[in-house]
Amino acid sequence: MLERLRFAGLDEGQTDVLRRNRETLGAQVELALRDLFHRLQTFPEAARHFTSDRQIDRLHDLQSSHWSVLTDARFDSLYAERVKVLSDAESKMGLDPRWQIAGHAVVLERLICSMIEEFWPKSVLPLGKTRKQELAELVAALVRTVFVDTEISVSLRFNEQRHAHQRQLAEQRKAGEAEAFATFGDVVQALGRGDLSVRAADEAAAYRPLAQELNTALDAIERQVVGLGDSAGTMEGTSRELRGQAALFADGAARQSEALGETVTALTAIVGRVKDNAVATRAAEKSVATARQSAEQSGEIAGQAISAMADIEASAEKIGQIIGVIDEIAFQTNLLALNAGIEAARAGESGRGFAVVAQEVRALAQRSGDAAREIKQLVSSTKSQVEAGVERVGRTQDAISSIVEQVRGINDAVAGIAAETADQVDGLQSATSDLGRIGIEIAAGAGKAAEAKETCGDLHMVILELGQTIRQFHVQREAPKMAASRPFAAAVAIETLVDANNRQDHGFEDADGLQVQLAGWGR
Structure with missing residues (x-):
């Protein structure tokens, strides 16, 4: 300074x-x-x-x-x-x-x-x-x-x-x-041909680390490509098998869907018949209920008949008692008439008229006794018949009661059958609905299986193409070849390895434009 x-x-x-x-x-x-x-x-x-x-x-x-x-x-x-x-x-x-x-x-x-x-x-x-x-x-x-x-x-x-x-x-x-061309040119050209066996020369000190890194990366890529080639072969077989399994699954799903559809149709028909049976069972239940009511009414009528016959039997018993009284009166009247006749006979002529009366009274008493005995026999016969009728009506009542119990049991059984039939109809309808939904899901699954089949086919083609692409790469399983030192061997391919800053155009000025640049100084 x-x-x-x-x-x-x-x-x-x-x-x-x-x-x-x-x-x-x-x-x-x-x-x-x-x-x-x-x-x-x-x-x-x-x-x-x-x-x-x-x-x-x-x-x-x-x-x-x-x-x-x-x-x-x-x-x-x-x-x-x-x-x-x-x-x-x-x-x-x-x-x-x-x-x-x-x-x-x-x-x-x-x-x-x-x-x-x-x-x-x-x-x-x-x-x-x-x-x-x-x-x-x-x-x-x-x-x-x-x-x-x-x-x-x-x-x-x-x-x-x-x-x-x-x-x-x-x-x-x-x-x-x-x-750079001498170091990396052949490698780039080889990569363009799909050849992974060529390696970069590491004589140039400036590019030696980069060349070594590139060679290491190429070794790793080559190993990966070899592994991918082996894996591609395995994947081809696996995809082929997967495609076959997907086809079988798709066909099976389609058959199951069709069979399930037929089952749903048949079950729907069964449900219809069971519904008809349920309607018939309900009608039978009503008929049995009517029969039970009729049988119960018959039992009541039989009971009423037994009660009436019992009343008749009691009346016959009373009639028998009355007839016994009448018979006793006739017997006493006969004795009195006999005594009166004896007394009239003793009386002689003065008692002859009284004897006639006594004789008539005796005859009347005799007829009353005979009539009473006949009535008694008739009442006894009637009583026996009434007792037999009561016994028969009782047995009839017992039979009707048994019939009523049986009809009640039949009614309960028919009602249970009707209820169970209704439950079965509901269950069958629910099962039919469930089977319908399952059928829809199976149909959708069959569609997905068909799509999976097509996808597996596409995947198989992709794997085949991948295998063909991988096999296009040339790999060296022994020692890799080193790239020859040929300057300018790959000028276009290696251009990206050069620092972009070295290729910038600075646009330098020259003296030709100075008059234009300085034209405003004197303003």
Whole structure:
């Protein structure tokens, strides 16, 4: 830094002069920076480097801070830091050094003209003002000319260095490509042919680790391909067997679905017949209930008949008792008539009429006794017949009671059969519904099985194609061959192994465009 200051002639006296006028210079610097950034924003080639207003504000702040330190003219660590920050910011924005030189020219022109205006003697004569104006224009023209020349020289120098660097990078790229082609060319070509037996040469020190890694990867890939080939053969047999099993399963599922459909149809018919039987059973239950009621009524009538016969038997018993009384009365009357006849006979003629009466009374008593005996015989016969009738009616009542019990049992049995038949109908209907759903599920399963059959067929074809693809690779089961060193053997295939940064086009400028680039300086 000191050598540069001595070469420029910046001694302590001159730096003191700058510091004494720093306030005046600072005000002009702000005006100059405003003019500079107006030009940068209106000049397309410079404006394209700014992506936002924030970048412009950032660069303006850095320039203002830099000129504030520069007009202090101390050239210490703070100055070095500000110069570095400004340079890094312009580099990140893509601004070439020529824009830095052009910016200094704009600021310097403004500062010199303002200082001429400041220190020029005040005069009322037009000649003095004219000479001051002419001096300011001359100084501005000299500043512009010198800085344009400096910018052109610096740009040419930078362009020459860039072109030299570009040529060096191109040569390095070609040498690297040749070395990469010699190392990896045959391997890439072999891979293009499906040959996994070729290995990369590891003579080149720069590519030795990469070649070794590639060879290791190729060894692993080769082992995997060999294993895949063996597995593909096994998979072919397995897929063939799986396809056959899927076909059998699909056919069996279809047959089961058809058989289940027939079963459901037959069961539906059975359910219909059972429903008819249930209806008939209900009708029989009603008929048996009616018969039971009739039998119960017959039993009641028989009971009533037995009760009536018992009443008749009791009446006959009473009649017998009455007839006995009548018979006893007839017997007593006969005795009285006999006694009366005896007494009349004793009386002689005076008792003859009484004897006739007694004789008639005796005859009447005799007839009453005979009639009573006949009635008694009839009542006894009637009583015997009534007892026999009561016995028969009792047996009939017992038979009717037995019939009623049997009919009640039949009724209960028929009712149970009807209830069981209804339950069976419900169960059969539920079973039919379940079988219908099962049939639908089996039909769906049969469809899925058919799809699985087709899928297994597709899988078998894919496995066959995979096996054919794997068998297209050539593998070396013994020691692999090393690739021969043939430069440029696979220029197209190996291109991706070269660093992409070495192939970037920097778009360097030349002196032909300098007039266009600097055309806005004098505005």
